[in-house]
Amino acid sequence: MPTALDDDRLERLIADAARQSQRRRDVRAAAREGRGSGFDGFVAADPRQLHDELARRRGASSSFLELGSGQGLVTIIADLLGYDACGIESRAELVEDAEDLAARHGAAPRFVVGSFLPRGEELGTLLDADFHVTDDQAASAWDEVRLRDFDLVYAFPWPGEEELFAALLQRHGRKGQCLLTWQSAEGFTELFV
Ligand SMILES: C[S@@+](CC[C@H](N)C(=O)[O-])C[C@H]1O[C@@H](n2cnc3c(N)ncnc32)[C@H](O)[C@@H]1O
Numbered sequence: 001m002p003t004a005l006d007d008d009r010l011e012r013l014i015a016d017a018a019r020q021s022q023r024r025r026d027v028r029a030a031a032r033e034g035r036g037s038g039f040d041g042f043v044a045a046d047p048r049q050l051h052d053e054l055a056r057r058r059g060a061s062s063s064f065l066e067l068g069s070g071q072g073l074v075t076i077i078a079d080l081l082g083y084d085a086c087g088i089e090s091r092a093e094l095v096e097d098a099e100d101l102a103a104r105h106g107a108a109p110r111f112v113v114g115s116f117l118p119r120g121e122e123l124g125t126l127l128d129a130d131f132h133v134t135d136d137q138a139a140s141a142w143d144e145v146r147l148r149d150f151d152l153v154y155a156f157p158w159p160g161e162e163e164l165f166a167a168l169l170q171r172h173g174r175k176g177q178c179l180l181t182w183q184s185a186e187g188f189t190e191l192f193v
Helices: 007-032 047-057 073-080 092-104 162-172
Strands: 063-067 084-089 110-113 152-155 178-183 187-192
Touching: 007 047, 007 073, 007 092, 047 073, 047 152, 047 178, 047 187, 063 073, 073 084, 073 092, 084 092, 092 110, 152 162, 162 178
Parallel strands: 063 084, 063 152, 084 110, 152 178
Antiparallel strands: 178 187
8 A cells, every 4th residue: 555656656647637737727718718718716736735645644544535626636646545535526527637637647536526515405604695616506426425435535625615614524424534624825624523
């Protein structure tokens, strides 16, 4: 079981993910042409910090779930570190990218297209009514995957939407489960259910 990824392998994966991400941005920019620019809504966490944090936690946790896995880089790193890894992502095109990226780097995590919000979840003020980045329209992924099945749950919340993830774990998680979040300013925070 790898305790850390070989530096070259990690750097190749990160560089490939960056190229793929740029291609995706180009496609979206082209699609927006003539319609004014719009906010893409996709921001990726720092993969090297994530790698180190997941490697450090590998002894205590064996399964990993990413809520909003984007192009899949973090879930792929978790898979390569030996976690039973799964990512949920509402944008199907990003899941397609994630599966391609995983295949190119010898990883085989599970990616599920759908929302990490349970169907009919009462969100109250957890999401701002006028402006929020978390997608509250996509069909729920929870028919295919169960939040309770994972030791370590990771998310990179949009600023102001951190409480949503804590509430999800408190409402639907299981005792002993850890929610790890990453925010550009604060770095990592953890919450045990
Ligand atoms: C800030 S990005 C973080 C990407 C990745 N987790 C990382 O740390 O690099 C948030 C991701 O969550 C996805 N997302 C937003 N709302 C979602 C929802 N309800 N269910 C699943 N994915 C969602 C977005 O499409 C985007 O890919």
